[in-house]
Amino acid sequence: MCGIVGYIGTEDAREIIISGLTRLEYRGYDSAGIALYGSESKTFNIYKDKGRVAHLESITDFSYKSCLGIGHTRWATHGVPNQANSHPHTSEESRFFIVHNGVIDNYKELKSELLTENKFYSDTDTEVIAHLIEKFSFEMNVDEAIRKTMSLLEGSYALAIIDTKDESKLYACKNKSPLLLGIGDKGIIVASDLMALVGYSKEYIPLKDKTFVEISGNDYKILDIIGKVVKHEVKVIDVDYTNIEKGEYAHFMLKEISEQPSVIRTIITKYFDGEEVILNGKVKEALEESDRLYIIAAGTSMNAGSVGRELFEKMAGIPTEVHIASEFAYNMPLLSKKPLFIFISQSGETADLRAVLVNVKAKGYRTLTITNVKTSTLAREADYFVEIHAGPEIAVASTKAYTAQIAILAILAYGLSDKHINLRKELSKVAISIENVIDRREYIETLVKEYLTKRNCFYIGRGIDYYACLESSLKLKEISYIQTEGFAAGELKHGTIALIEEDTPVIAIISQRDISKNTRSNLNEVKSRGAKTLVISTKGVHEHDDQIVLDDVYELFSPLLTIIPAQFIAYYAALHRGYDIDKPRNLAKSVTVE
Ligand code: G6P
Numbered sequence: 001m002c003g004i005v006g007y008i009g010t011e012d013a014r015e016i017i018i019s020g021l022t023r024l025e026y027r028g029y030d031s032a033g034i035a036l037y038g039s040e041s042k043t044f045n046i047y048k049d050k051g052r053v054a055h056l057e058s059i060t061d062f063s064y065k066s067c068l069g070i071g072h073t074r075w076a077t078h079g080v081p082n083q084a085n086s087h088p089h090t091s092e093e094s095r096f097f098i099v100h101n102g103v104i105d106n107y108k109e110l111k112s113e114l115l116t117e118n119k120f121y122s123d124t125d126t127e128v129i130a131h132l133i134e135k136f137s138f139e140m141n142v143d144e145a146i147r148k149t150m151s152l153l154e155g156s157y158a159l160a161i162i163d164t165k166d167e168s169k170l171y172a173c174k175n176k177s178p179l180l181l182g183i184g185d186k187g188i189i190v191a192s193d194l195m196a197l198v199g200y201s202k203e204y205i206p207l208k209d210k211t212f213v214e215i216s217g218n219d220y221k222i223l224d225i226i227g228k229v230v231k232h233e234v235k236v237i238d239v240d241y242t243n244i245e246k247g248e249y250a251h252f253m254l255k256e257i258s259e260q261p262s263v264i265r266t267i268i269t270k271y272f273d274g275e276e277v278i279l280n281g282k283v284k285e286a287l288e289e290s291d292r293l294y295i296i297a298a299g300t301s302m303n304a305g306s307v308g309r310e311l312f313e314k315m316a317g318i319p320t321e322v323h324i325a326s327e328f329a330y331n332m333p334l335l336s337k338k339p340l341f342i343f344i345s346q347s348g349e350t351a352d353l354r355a356v357l358v359n360v361k362a363k364g365y366r367t368l369t370i371t372n373v374k375t376s377t378l379a380r381e382a383d384y385f386v387e388i389h390a391g392p393e394i395a396v397a398s399t400k401a402y403t404a405q406i407a408i409l410a411i412l413a414y415g416l417s418d419k420h421i422n423l424r425k426e427l428s429k430v431a432i433s434i435e436n437v438i439d440r441r442e443y444i445e446t447l448v449k450e451y452l453t454k455r456n457c458f459y460i461g462r463g464i465d466y467y468a469c470l471e472s473s474l475k476l477k478e479i480s481y482i483q484t485e486g487f488a489a490g491e492l493k494h495g496t497i498a499l500i501e502e503d504t505p506v507i508a509i510i511s512q513r514d515i516s517k518n519t520r521s522n523l524n525e526v527k528s529r530g531a532k533t534l535v536i537s538t539k540g541v542h543e544h545d546d547q548i549v550l551d552d553v554y555e556l557f558s559p560l561l562t563i564i565p566a567q568f569i570a571y572y573a574a575l576h577r578g579y580d581i582d583k584p585r586n587l588a589k590s591v592t593v594e
Contacts, residue, residue: 001075001593002101003027005196006160008170009187013069020196021053021073026589028075031086032056035097037068037167044164048086070160072099075588079123089127091134092118100126102156102177103593160190173212177592181205188215198241205232244392251581253395257567260403261431266389267407279415283384290340293320296356297344300398303471305344307559308409310464316416325352343369346401347590348376395582396589397478399567426554433551437564448572451505451534460489461509462519468509468559472566479584480573489522502530509536511558516541
């Protein structure tokens with residue numbers, strides 16, 4: 001949530017920051033802002049407003065040279081999206097400019113205890129930080145003032161700070177929220193994510209929590225809160241972000257849905273040697289030695305985790321629990337004797353997961369992260385990590401990361417199973433079957449026009465189909481804003497059936513032989529009450545009037561396939577309503593606040 005970029009060097013700060021913010025826009029896009037130092041006029045200017053980075057670009061003055069600046073793209077936490085609440089924020093006497101990603105939990109206390117005389121111009125928690133730094137700067141050096149402020153802040157922050165009295169320096173610091181230092185030949189960048197550094201820096205340093213950085217020219221000092229030098233690791237940037245264009249596709253989401261067969265094939269090439277699964281020995285050992293797996297995730301990744309539980313329990317016989325990260329962090333259940341914590345996260349940055357990771361690591365438990373971003377915080381900080389190789393996912397609504405996560409979970413579960421299936425063959429079959437759905441997307445679009453006509457919609461299914469329903473309804477609500485839920489088909493009659501009216505759309509997912517009849521009776525129950533029903537089924541269990549019939553795949557892998565028409569249903573429902581598909585309202589792709 002929120003992306004920050006700061007630059008100091010000899011290149012054009014404005015270009016580096018604006019292009020960085022454009023790449024970080026997936027983190028939040030309700031407002032954007034930039035502060036720049038004009039090298040010739042020797043003045044500082046702030047441009048900021050509600051709206052996207054493209055709007056910021058249109059209101060920024062490009063006519064002067066600037067080699068120092070900080071920028072921000074916002075996902076509002078405190079205060080509505082408007083110009084006053086947009087970053088950068090300034091201190092009371094405008095000496096300090098800051099941009100912030102994170103949430104300061106004790107900002108109200110700090111305001112009422114230390115800043116009673118100060119006048120504030122925004123509703124943000126961030127402004128308090130700027131005021132504190134300025135307050136302390138009257139009594140001590142700027143670096144000390146920032147570190148003293150850090151020592152008072154409770155919560156999460158990644159900050160880039162400019163002192164308008166010294167344009168030769170850029171400051172940054174962080175706790176919990178991600179922040180990287182990009183080292184280039186012509187300057188140094190601080191940014192929330194590697195994507196903002198690519199093209200400008202060859203190396204980067206992932207900053208540790210509670211560290212402070214003072215950058216001047218090409219020189220930097222990394223210190224802890226008391227001013228002691230912190231050891232750091234310089235890493236080479238070896239990620240490929242060439243694949244971040246939409247190409248021939250109208251939206252990233254459509255591109256990413258269409259990439260799913262090739263993602264599954266990539267995973268096969270990465271994790272198979274012939275018919276044999278290649279698993280990192282330590283990962284395999286950690287899985288084998290644990291008596292219970294605890295999957296911790298959020299959103300789509302949690303829905304993939306629920307499918308993962310079925311895979312671990314049914315294929316490998318390992319008891320598995322799935323938990324919402326934000327709940328687990330502060331309400332931990334009784335644990336087994338030898339738990340292994342599996343964090344599933346597309347971005348590898350989700351703050352709710354990191355809160356759990358820090359907590360369970362401190363207790364000495366082993367941790368494994370499954371992620372799409374090998375350079376992410378969760379990948380770095382867990383004991384082990386497994387990459388899903390989905391390639392950059394840009395649309396906020398996750399599609400290919402979900403299927404990639406399930407494919408990886410299947411590989412892990414298979415690695416521990418008695419290998420009763422030919423996994424490589426089964427996954428290849430899934431890839432072909434997904435292609436068959438992609439080929440029929442125009443037909444699905446006609447169904448959407450016919451069925452998705454109301455403000456609400458239900459997905460129903462049983463067993464593993466129920467988990468596919470949860471993800472299907474999440475996709476639909478995220479981008480089309482249709483009020484929708486996924487229900488265990490049998491549970492509907494215990495309350496929610498009261499909501500069924502004439503023509504309420506109910507979509508059933510039916511792929512499991514042993515329970516397909518039960519779901520069908522539940523479907524009849526809603527039909528008898530006026531629902532307009534649409535069935536997504538697989539060949540082995542289909543009936544002649546089912547609208548979408550998919551190929552048969554290994555039953556436990558059916559969510560890899562049944563989700564594809566549901567992704568298209570969400571896509572076309574949003575398209576026909578004219579919504580911004582890749583950047584839906586109120587959401588962000590990387591959720592770095594708890
Ligand atoms: C946000 C995104 C979702 C994503 C969830 C978890 O809510 O909008 O698409 O599923 O975060 O993110 P993660 O990166 O941890 O998978």
